[in-house]
Amino acid sequence: MPDTICVDLGGSSVKLARVSADGRLTLGPVLSVPSSPEDLGPLAAALVGLGRSSTDDRLGAAGLALPGIVDERGLVASNAKYDGFAGVDLRGWLATTTGLPESCVVVENDARSALLGELAAGCAVGVKDAVLVILGTGVGTAVAHDGQLLVGAHGHAGVLGGHLTVAVGGPPCTCGNLGCAEAIAGSWALGRTWRAVVGEPPPAHLVPLGYHGLLDAAAAGDAAAAAVWTAVRDVLVALVVDLCHAHDPDVVIFSGGPLQHPMVDVLGLMDDVHRRLYPSSHRPTALRATDPASSVLLGLDHLARRAIRPGTTTQPTGAA
Template identity: 45%
Template structure:
């Protein structure tokens, strides 16, 4: 049965109607950062459902870039993002808007479920995922169970592991987080604060508007940009090493829009991780989704129909 899938991203909201792994229709809306987003989403999904000719919607899946309280269907915390959703019962909103039950999940966990259920790592029971973009999202699957933890924080804060003790402050309150060193928002800070980078081809792009990791990749032949790109690769690699030491996966899934250039990023990233893992640690395979922009929607499709299939051992769920 088709489900409505809502991926609240860092810069836009991605919407879809999915039936299992089949994507029936998709659209996007800008993320305004206000509760008007919910009205825009409801209207967009009504239009999408009508245009697709589907009235047999079975459920709703909602993903957010932050710590999600699945038991209460709300966002606990997402620094500088979606303040209007914190503490709000989004399952109730979905029920009132669409008349069907809903599941709410962290976006990286949803992406992990999507890729291990329908995607590039389908059938894998032990995997970690890292998403590179506006921030750095992570998630882990152990023995076929999504790791969530008693307080819903487990495995999703891998982007906030310290990779530089004297590094920049992060908006999470930590110092030298992988995300504070090597993300889209860190990139914009780096270019603005470095005159050499500001004068580089990357800086020229920044002067014309917002830049992202793809801009870093595409201008890496400039010496200063190449050095920055190498630093970003090492920061991502250090974060993945920590994920591997913590969760011992068979597979590392690297996602995010920049991974459309996986041929440039994945080999050196895998080499870095394999070289820095504990001597007897398993050297995991590295894979990237064929369509990373849809990983979260695929996971929401699976979670909305069979949420119990992906439930980890969780004290709240057992109460």
């Protein structure tokens, strides 16, 4: 089967890869997040270059994932990061850039793509009912029921777990709600969470506050950092309890760089979830994502291959 080209428009960087039929990734350069649709030139050039990265230049399909609510053409709505891309025909742009027919190009939410990557080629192969929680710039979630990604009637189902209310009357979120999980646990909110927990701003050596600095400081015995992490952990426990009550999964997958830190005891976190679940609820297994950096790309590959029609092969734009 021909290769696919996949693009992960993340919260802090853009990753892209050419993926072979056996799941091998040829990674492209890591790019800065484009500030507007007019800033897609470097990504287009990188995609064309990646299209030439094999002695066999055939491409069969392409996929693009980004945070927010998506439809088959692109972004419908975003929580600040990609607002300028709402309504832009990203599917058409990717088809033009790669030289592929639009029928072989897919667009998906990044958390759904990450979950599909874990189900197809990661930590949850063979699992049919799962919930994914990604901790990073925001708090992303996705849900699979009976092997199918949950999408909903209007594309919103499963992906807005980070905007479930975990603190009534809590801090405002950029989405317009109060007390969202993301408004406390998203890395963009950590400075505010530190001030709420500690009573003063984070120290200068931790500014701008991110998860790497927070968790390293907590692991080194910084009491204030440990208290902030405890507050974030409590939010994650509440969120996962809510997701389990709503979706009854067999497994809960924890993804994102912060949740791979040695300071984060995923099994201990899940024990607290189990203690708070409804008495007859299934106690799902906690899994760590195999490779959070590649799960979105592998999920897009799996999704894009469904779009390949037998015999459809197109040279990428500019291919030799």
